[in-house]
Amino acid sequence: MKVTFVKEINDMIADTIMEDSDDEILACIGEVGYPPWKIVNEARSMMLGLITENRVSRLKNIKASYRLDKENRSILKAAKLAAKGLDEMIADIAKAMQLKSDEIPNGLIVAFREQSKQGNEEDVRDIWENLVSLGLIDIQSD
């Protein structure tokens, strides 16, 4: 049995397809041994569909990972907020006023002065949270 010979001849025929120019291939589409246009178009749609699926799935993963990261951050933030005592918050606010006085809204400075005299923890916490949200107190660095 000369299968090796037949294989070699078949490989030679297959190799010619690789050597043919794009124009030659396009001119032969639909002829004997070549796929018809219907199949080529079907292959293209399927290929673009797979790429779209790939992109959608990647985007979903990125979004899920972003959401998870955001949730973790807010859990961390909540934990830090809960852990802060009145004295620590006052110290943070005083530090921010000292270092970033130009950036702190005047209303907040006045409110802080008043609330800190009264020692009302809830009001001080409001001011502290406002300064955190303005980025003037960095809770990540704690």
Place this chain on the structure above:
Amino acid sequence: MTGESHYSIVEIEEQVAGLSDADIARFIQYFELRGCIRRLGWSGLEHFHHTIADVLEGRRAWPRDVPRSAFLWNAGRSILSNEAKKKEREVEAQHVDVDECHEKEALQNDHVGSLDESSYIANSLETQQGQELVKQWYSQITDLFDDDHVVMCIIQQKYNELKKSVILKVCNINEMAYQAAMKKMKYHLKKAFPGGLPWWEVEP
């Protein structure tokens, strides 16, 4: 693996999306010629689908210096070869199961040799048919080149499964004449057998 030397998954998607109609047709035709239908039960289109899906998974590292068509063809060849081996293993496992089952049956019926004999006859018939087919193809091929003694000589020696270095000596030709003859052979063979020669039909 990504970065400087390899494409990222986003770049792989761009590369795949850049396949032309000619690339797609070439791929489908090439793998149908390579027997994806008979060997795997996949059409050329299905083989294309499996290859693209595999490449888009991004597990095959794609070096930037490897052109799109070369990378996809290699992926296609590797999938064809791996899947064909997997199928062969499955078929072998099934045969072992069937043989064991028949052996038990034969032992119970006290005629062990009967099955071996019938499968031997079936195999030799297949082999005979295969040999006839190969002879028929050989004759069709030689008819194409009966006016060119160099090509005829190369074909005869290839049929005898001789190596290229020996063919050059036997046919008394140099490398250049060999390449010219091969080019002529490819051109005429493709015209005569646009669907290729299904060697898997004659493999024992």
